[in-house]
Amino acid sequence: MVVETRELRYFVAVAEELHFGRAAQRLGIAQPPLSRAISQLERRLGGPLLERNSRGATLTGAGRLLLGEARAALDAVDAAERRTRRATGGAPRLVLASKAGASVELLAKILDAYAAEPGSVEVEVILCGIGEQERLLRDGRADVALLHRPFDATTGLDSEDLLAEGQAAVLPAGHPWSQRPHLQMSDLPDLPDVPPLRWPRSDGSYPDGPGPELRDGAQLHQLVALGRGYTVLPESARAEQHPGVATVPILDAPQVTTVIAWPPHSRSLPLATLIRTATSV
Template identity: 35%
Template structure:
């Protein structure tokens, strides 16, 4: 028994006529009749009742027809699924984002991915610190990350997407809020809100380096894990924060953003995944991220 025999049987069973079935299958009638007899011999029971005037299904033939149709449909579905997988059109991916990308990239990215890869099931994790993203990539908890280098990990494929300038987030009533731009030196004696050092935030090191280069001893009052919490505390008047410019998408009442003056400092935004992974739907997702960012 093989799939070709099943297809022959379904054609005869639906036409109830060997001649019409042969025409439908683009073959001669004798080999078709022989194939059906061979199938019946393999099964050990007749599937068709033949007379000189008509062809009818036996009870066994009617039952077998339902199964044969289901088998052929399943085979077709498997072939289609294989083609879609090869084309990167189906699958599942989890994407993790640093805080600034959560607000500036994720809304447009999620819409674009839904439009271009509707067969891929995406899940998203926002507000992830870079060390957590790296660990999640290693363990497979997430598949793709929008993060901020440097990442000293040769097991990851990392590609820079853009360079984001740094800005200062201030309470609207802060004495520095009236300035058009702010230098790092102006932050001397100012309460700072930063991402957590305990959770190894990359932005923590950036802020400290800026302060030290300007000869300023940073006065850190609050450390937080999430960018949204950081900006909320700024809105509450608890201090100021240095953040990547895309964070300005968080337009909370009580917060203003001012450019950081020269030297212009930027932090990179990159896309990363494990270097040993090359599934088509993952690579298509990375290309879509590039197009959006």
């Protein structure tokens, strides 16, 4: 009477591969039971989810809808399993996700302050790639994350603001503008000699443009020091001095807010303490 996660996993595999054979291989089962499971799901849900043809399959409208809903549902089931397993395995602990190379001193302050709280538990820090925090929270690999508005999406998460700051341009040290005391946003398109570096969007794709593509903060400083591009970062990134890299504040850049975010329904005591501690740092 009710949809099982097995059926959803099967459907997601087929919807992603658009090929029953490959999907079955990925799932580690034979193709016939997969075909049967999908048609049973279609019967139960009242209509076709896939159009079959001799080269594979394509999604119907209902199939596209189900793909999104099923991914969300499977993430929620995974989260339940992972978080519970974490809670049963000996000492409870919290997992915090943060972008690699961001907010080092803020994070350190939060962790220190939390460790001093009564009843605090061990906090494991996952340093992840750009925009991955949301996914880690959704599938339960993390309990709480540090995000940066407006770059990271907080949709579907609870959050509290921690820190708002301006932004600064990160330029090669020898760049003619690197000695200026400050810049304006309107200066940036005219910045001579170096193109803007390109960060991935939340879906992993890159905007068009001339500059090199980036994945993390380590690459960033290398590329800037080599004079291959520039970028704009929150001012707290200035704290880490890198050779060959200069930072210049941008007076009218939009404020970047570091927020602490967590899945909306989770309200464990250690998590609440961590959030309270973080907001009062």
